[in-house]
Amino acid sequence: MTIDQYANRFVCDLVAYEPGKPIDETARELGLDPSQIVKVASNENPLGPSPLAKIAMREALEESHIYPDGGGYRLRSAIAESFGMNLSNVVLGNGSNEIIELLCHTFLNRDAELIAAKHAFVVYKLMATLFGAKYVEVPDPGFVHDLDAMADAITDKTRLVFIANPNNPTGTMVNQQAIDRFMARVPDHVIVVFDEAYFEFPDSPPDALKYVREGRNVCVLRTFSKIHGLAALRVGYGLASENVATLLQKARQPFNVNAIAQAGALAALADTDHIAKTRAVNRAGMAFYEDALAARNLEYVPSFANFLLVKTGDGDRVFRDMLKQGVIVRAMSSYKLPDWIRISIGTEPQNHRCVEVLDSVLAATAAV
């Protein structure tokens, strides 16, 4: 007899999310200094946090004894203003991951269905499972979301459709035409979620916000974890039609985003210099990898984001062998891609080191 029999069955059955391996843990295991480790496993910003955010956070520390503004007024106002929306359209989350959870809390139950692409971000499946809903996985030929097939999969029980754009871990993006055709087919009992964690990286991303402006049942997710370099703070947001946003506000904890995070995010939003620098470093790094991988005849999926999916064969082993040399990439077996690894674009020295170590690992494999 175990305590499990008294627990929620959906929690017992859950396979927990496995994050990128932390730098400190790796350094401890290898007996190395953390500064010698290159982590390119979680699509973090290789330039670090927005410098303006750091200044704002230091100031905010002084008020740490005061509860945060639970309504997030200043940050939500700034976000609303930057997109020409109203305060009532903006929901803050403890990372955009929390908004994913709030959406599931609000709209899923044991009769409901959630639709996502076969190689979509895994958190959608975890959340659907947690709420006992049916997870409907739609094939994505060529690693691109097939929105026509996703529209075909909608039933009376469908409540949520997740479209990560660009998607993680594939880096692929669906265009405006595909989105418009899809939205024309979506009935009112379905909430469409555009997860745009990497929105700021592509040159001309499609506009999903227009559907929020039109009052459709749509939620667009954005985050401060990627382009702004604030992953440790856990702050993201949803832009949703007022009806949807009002429900999400009810489902959250009263102080779900801490005051330091709110201050940092507010400053980061205005840090156009850091955003531009990050995009430039990413563009240069992406070009470097595309050349390096082509030169080695390694297959990769062309990416609109800040990472690349690379076919190395036995990704778990490549991950482990690269780890031994202090480079943390992401194995993709949990994404049904056992022959692939995902590499986040880093700084120029990090990218060179990563390719060097990948070379040595693949050479050793070939020699076996």
Ligand SMILES: *Cc1c(COP(=O)(O)O)cnc(C)c1O
């Ligand atoms: C990184 C990422 C997020 C952001 O998560 P946070 O909780 O905001 O850090 C959301 N969706 C996808 C697809 C991501 O890759």
